[in-house]
Amino acid sequence: MTSSSIDYGNAAERQLRDKPHVRAAITGATLAKERAYEAAYLAAEADIGTWKNAGSQIRRHVLANLADYLEQAFNTLQDNGMQVHWADDADSARETVLNLCKQHRVNRIVKGKSMLSEELELNPALEKAGLEVTETDLGEYLIQLAHERPSHIIGPAYHKPLSESQELFAKKLGTPNNADPKVIAAAARERLRDAFLKADLVITGANFVVAETGTVVLVENEGNIRIGTSAAKVHIVCVGIEKVVPRLEDLGTLLPLLSRAATGQQLGNYISLISGPRNEEPDGAEIVHVIFVDNGRTEVLEDTQISSVLSCIRCGACLNSCPVFRQTGGHPYQWAYSGPIGAVLAPALLGLERAWKLPFASTLCGACSQACPVEIPLPSLLQTWRSRAADRGLTGRSEALGIRVYSVLATKYPHFFHFFARRVYWAAHLGHNFIPPLQRWLKGRTLPKGNERL
Amino acid sequence: MNKPPELVMKRLRKASSALNDPGLPGSIPRNNSKCVLEQFTDRLTVNGCEWQRFSTVRDAQEWLNPWAKTFKTVSTDPQVPDSLRTPQLEELSPLQADLGISMAVSAIAESGTAVLDSRSGRLGQLLPKTHLIWIDSHRIVRDLTTVLSTIKSNLPAAIGLHSGPSRSNDLGGIPVLGIHGPARVTIGILESEEFFS
Numbered sequence: 199m200t201s202s203s204i205d206y207g208n209a210a211e212r213q214l215r216d217k218p219h220v221r222a223a224i225t226g227a228t229l230a231k232e233r234a235y236e237a238a239y240l241a242a243e244a245d246i247g248t249w250k251n252a253g254s255q256i257r258r259h260v261l262a263n264l265a266d267y268l269e270q271a272f273n274t275l276q277d278n279g280m281q282v283h284w285a286d287d288a289d290s291a292r293e294t295v296l297n298l299c300k301q302h303r304v305n306r307i308v309k310g311k312s313m314l315s316e317e318l319e320l321n322p323a324l325e326k327a328g329l330e331v332t333e334t335d336l337g338e339y340l341i342q343l344a345h346e347r348p349s350h351i352i353g354p355a356y357h358k359p360l361s362e363s364q365e366l367f368a369k370k371l372g373t374p375n376n377a378d379p380k381v382i383a384a385a386a387r388e389r390l391r392d393a394f395l396k397a398d399l400v401i402t403g404a405n406f407v408v409a410e411t412g413t414v415v416l417v418e419n420e421g422n423i424r425i426g427t428s429a430a431k432v433h434i435v436c437v438g439i440e441k442v443v444p445r446l447e448d449l450g451t452l453l454p455l456l457s458r459a460a461t462g463q464q465l466g467n468y469i470s471l472i473s474g475p476r477n478e479e480p481d482g483a484e485i486v487h488v489i490f491v492d493n494g495r496t497e498v499l500e501d502t503q504i505s506s507v508l509s510c511i512r513c514g515a516c517l518n519s520c521p522v523f524r525q526t527g528g529h530p531y532q533w534a535y536s537g538p539i540g541a542v543l544a545p546a547l548l549g550l551e552r553a554w555k556l557p558f559a560s561t562l563c564g565a566c567s568q569a570c571p572v573e574i575p576l577p578s579l580l581q582t583w584r585s586r587a588a589d590r591g592l593t594g595r596s597e598a599l600g601i602r603v604y605s606v607l608a609t610k611y612p613h614f615f616h617f618f619a620r621r622v623y624w625a626a627h628l629g630h631n632f633i634p635p636l637q638r639w640l641k642g643r644t645l646p647k648g649n650e651r652l
Numbered sequence: 653m654n655k656p657p658e659l660v661m662k663r664l665r666k667a668s669s670a671l672n673d674p675g676l677p678g679s680i681p682r683n684n685s686k687c688v689l690e691q692f693t694d695r696l697t698v699n700g701c702e703w704q705r706f707s708t709v710r711d712a713q714e715w716l717n718p719w720a721k722t723f724k725t726v727s728t729d730p731q732v733p734d735s736l737r738t739p740q741l742e743e744l745s746p747l748q749a750d751l752g753i754s755m756a757v758s759a760i761a762e763s764g765t766a767v768l769d770s771r772s773g774r775l776g777q778l779l780p781k782t783h784l785i786w787i788d789s790h791r792i793v794r795d796l797t798t799v800l801s802t803i804k805s806n807l808p809a810a811i812g813l814h815s816g817p818s819r820s821n822d823l824g825g826i827p828v829l830g831i832h833g834p835a836r837v838t839i840g841i842l843e844s845e846e847f848f849s
Contacts, residue, residue, distance in 0.1 A: 421833025
């Protein structure tokens, strides 16, 4: 990934032009997921507002006591026989994983889908060290075969229409052309089953870590994480420091919220509560390492205007609800996290200079904050970044000047303002482009008519 | 014992002190009047599980024996009582068996979930294409929170919460079952003490 600034607009335009089928695939997938979570919110056995309140309260309580819960988790995880590590940044996280691979003489690795692993760019580092890495979530496996990046934090292959997957599997696994999804799935099952049995190590993320009991929580639908963590000898968990929760019972609030918001299920098909290495049990990892990754999160907590973003439980509901994301999927965001949550996290974790354009890739319609199961005020966080970008002069002088003229006109000289607004409206309406700088902006927008009486 | 870096903890403490701590919430009131068992079976159907209810050991065996004939090999959880096993099938490792039989430690009505314990062996719950899970009806509880507070004092290395067959929507949004775990999940609900005596 380059360190040049992320230009969502250009990337989106290029993708819409060059890969028009992606839009159809993403729109279809996100609308289906939105219907699913709306139905699941309605069908909940309790008032969903109360439920979201409770989820949000747990997450805010954690952020207000993060150091205490991290210290507690360090103790309980180690009491349970797991080894716990700390990584300040992506470099140190990758180094820790590579050292553990050496220490345990690992050759073959299977992975469970983890967005943190994408954030850390872990796979390229492992491959560079000569290790064989196999993603085992079907969507993530597809992306790995295609040498692409995930386009959605829950559905990494949402951008891929069936025909592309059929071609890919025909080429890579020798399935027939236009094979039925069942046939493709069976071929992938066989190939990945083999990978599970040969793996020395499984790497996963974690949805939560319970401080009270020292438990790593993993949610999935395919069973690949459960199989991986049951079959491999060594298990490495990489988890963001904000993912701790106080009590085991808090999962009773958070897991149904996460599952509903992500896929419309009451609970994900498979949830693993891992509280240690196997202990005179028939199977399971013999060694479990947990790496807590900071990678900028401490700094985000220090930024009180932005810190609520750390409540995020990575359900992807804001992506599915976002009218901008629905047109392009995650690739034009050019980072692990996309959609509204990505547009708030990117400036926080990558720096405003690099990511300032992302908060502008939004209509501020507010659908994301309604979808969010833990009540993160995403539109106001996007606005905070926008105003900081403007304050730092990143948005350019002409925009600042334009806005100043607009605000003076609109507040001090309303007659003038409405006079102009009416003319610009009619000019735009009739197809004139008499204000060239506004031309691009006016494309796809309807202006207010201006007050006729003034 | 490893500890998190002190300097970072200091920074986090300072940052946290600027935030409002709302405390922890109480339980969420439910508005469901259905009986637990009915809620459980309704949810199993939605989740794509098959289910059967049995009030006597004989009932269960009468169903199990012909049903088991569709399989050749089995991997059985040691916790399964003799009366609920399939001696006619060859007992193999989870990797080789076509049927896995497990005993759940508990179940959740609200989500149609079987609670499985790693002390029974995890791979038998995952690798065979069909999974039969026996559940004592007295151990079905309303919600996840209740289960968690019950199992908290005696947690195994891994608890698995299974709520349906293995499923993926990653191939053009078309659902496929059995992508890694079992494609077929059957729940046998045991409504009598005689199963465990």
